Amino acid sequence: MRELLTVKNLSVTFSAYHGEVKAVRDVSFPVYEGETLAMVGESGCGKSVTAKAILRLLDHSSAKVSSASAVLYKGKNLLTLPKRELNRIRGSEISMVFQDAMASLNPTMTVGNQIMETVRAHQAVGKREAAKKACELLALVELPDPEGLLKRYPHELSGGQRQRVMIAMALSCDPKLLIADEPTTALDVTVQAQILGLLLKLQKKLNMSVLLITHDLGLVAGVADRVQVMYAGQIIERGTTREIFQAPKHPYTAALLTAIPRRNMERRQPLTALPGTPPDLRLELNGCPFAARCRFAMPICKKQMPEETEGCRCWLRHPMAPKVDLMEGDRDA
């Protein structure tokens, strides 16, 4: 598989009222052609910031991307590309879908105009042709009556319809990579499944890569090719979906998995909850950020962050560490 996009040593800090928040800490990963990569983690772990940093969408007055960071796409570093060239890639080769479609669509512009605007920003086509293309796109995302929809305003549509419009807009120039930032979080469960199914279908059809950002590990199972788990601004485990779900290596991933309700669970068996909260990102973290909440924490965990071995950053992987069953307790039941 060929690498489509590579994120290298990405670090982002925010200057907030209480001090510097180190939201993303030296994150590196590739996105391969045609794959679906899921980035999973709880809120505040830096997954959304990472996604926005790729397209340089962070508010430059408060967010600082370290100079060592790079986002390589077709041999170019998106983080240092001139604005003009970046705009040529944004929305056409790499596009993005956001969580809250209501807020992400301009309330005073018709759906049609917003899609046509994207088409015309990247292709030299006339108004009529752009309108035709917009119609096709709305049909592509399986919205009924595309012609009529063109003249509607976002607030006249339902939540699912709005998210479909967002997807249509993102697909308007056949992107190579679609970044979907919690695309289904704001939707009802039934609609979630529809939207996700649609995304997958379109991915196959258009042969694009999808970077799916979500906090819902359960959602990822049937969708993603690869998964990477973020915690406190770092990627702590990565692997194929099968690896992650069948044999998680990091206690955090294991804890996330045991927190998903499953069909084969005993009646009245309590769901396992993870105690505690993620660490304060204003602090410099020396040890493993998860140590405080980890069932298997060892003295070394508090002193030093382990290097990545076999896609996992955990001291349990160290030859000197005892062998433990991460899913223990859960399997007993």
Place this chain on the structure above:
Amino acid sequence: MLKYIFKRIAYMALVMLTVTTITFFLLHLIPGDPITAMVQDLPEETRQNYLAAYGFEQPLGKQYLLYLRQLLTGDLGQSLRYPGRKVADIVANYSPVSALVGGIALLIGVTLGLACGVLAALNRDRWPDRAVMVLALLGTTIPTFVIAALLQYALSVTWPVFPTTGYKGARYLVLPVVCMCVGPLATYARYMRSSMLDVVNADYILTAEAKGLSEGRIVMKHMLRNSLLPCVTMLCVSVAGIFAGSFIVESIFALPGLGRYFISAISDRDYFVVLGLNVVLTGVYVCAILLSDILLMLLDPRIRTGVKA
């Protein structure tokens, strides 16, 4: 939508009626009759004649009804002090000057103010923002008469570039216009900046950026329109205000405008003129609010479809 407009018009009529009623009874609460209030030592016979002529001997309720009927026929009443001078004529004679000076000033002030607001918002927390905010702050805190006095002192006394007072040509308008546009400039700059900042931080601007639109297009197509919407109401009220004229600027620069006339009518105790002008100015103001409602409905699809539903 039509139903909405009719509702607004009915409401407007109610406001007008209330204002007229309150003003009417307030003015008639003044102890003594208007004639005595104006001229003290009038022979009793003449006084009675006057009272009868203006209908003052009738009961208050009847006077009120008569006045309302008179208003409905479009007659705004006439001056007590200068018999034969009709309120409608006063408005026709004096408001053009006010409208001219005020109109030019408003046009300049609003245009510059909005531009400054946009500039400040786009350069948030950098020097253009700070400069605009400091100037806007000064503009709202220094009283008009001080600006007027300083302008006169600098540009017509020290360096006699423009005439101090009077109204005999375009050159006479420069200082009053400059003086009057400071207020709107400062107000609109502050307002536009904060309205624009709301939009700049909106999610749909992020979408627009992610779509790869150029910065110019984002500002023109997405930011400007949406941040101008909240300014519409204020703008309509400002436009209504120019007909009333600026009481202070017109008296300092001796411009024959409606504002100055209003003040002189008050000090002359020319009650019918005060009443009539009050009705006219309130009417203009209320119309402006109606206009702003309709405009907003046309410009903002959220309100338009909300009304339809």
Place this chain on the structure above:
Amino acid sequence: MRAEDFIIEGGSPASEQELLATKPVTYARDAWNRFKKNKVAVAAAILLLCLTLLVIVGPMVSDYPAAERANARARNLAPNAEHWFGTDSMGRDLFTRVCLGGRASILIGLAGAAIVIVLGSFYGGIAALLGGRADNLMMRTVDILSSVPNLLVILLISVVIDSKSIATMIFAMTVTGWCPTARIVRSQMLRISQSEYIMAARLMDIAPIKIVLRHLIPNTMSVILVDTTFRIPGFIFSEAFLSYVGLGVQPPQTSWGALAAAAQSMFQFYPWQLLFPAGGIALTMLAFTLLGDGLRDALDPRLRR
């Protein structure tokens, strides 16, 4: 790396580093900390204090009331060692006059704002609490009252009452002046009472009176406080305007507006007579506006501009 480093002991979720980071701060303390950090607002507050002190203490220093007396031999003097601000056309010490005028102006500003805020808060609060048709009726009344141009109301009332005392003027300025406050307070209270934490409090069966006292009023106070700081300069400005057109404070009393009006015609010859009272108005307005901005930022950081 030693073997002891690899003994599983488990983490303690509430470790010291977390506790350190989430030191609880009360809302008031947090707001106060934010306010203190805002240098401009603090400077404005200090400036206001100085101005207030000046207008209170000033006349005592300048040997009032002797300095207030007309003095034919000392008319229209320029500022000098004896008369810091010079003298006016009747030979009165301008420094004393400006201080006395400042007392009136600031007093009118404070009194006007106080009346408007109290009236408006009660009206808006009651409308919000009653809700339904009563609320509707009350707010329609406010709509109609505030449809009348503010300036016209003030002018009319001043004409009708025909007494030009400070009390009359305050009455004229506040008679419809409370309407915007009523609106602000009502909408803030409605917003809070529809918020989810009030819903939660209701579900927990907390007495309504407790909800009002614990949640509604404290959360509305910040809005009221900010409104107050913005209203005070408005009243000072209106007073200046009224005095300027001759409907305001009458001699022998004086105010900044009245002083400025008196000095206007002679500005070309004795500019300081206008500049000192006008400076008073401008500085006070500036200070209140900056203070208001600072308070708003401190009390509601989400609105930060």
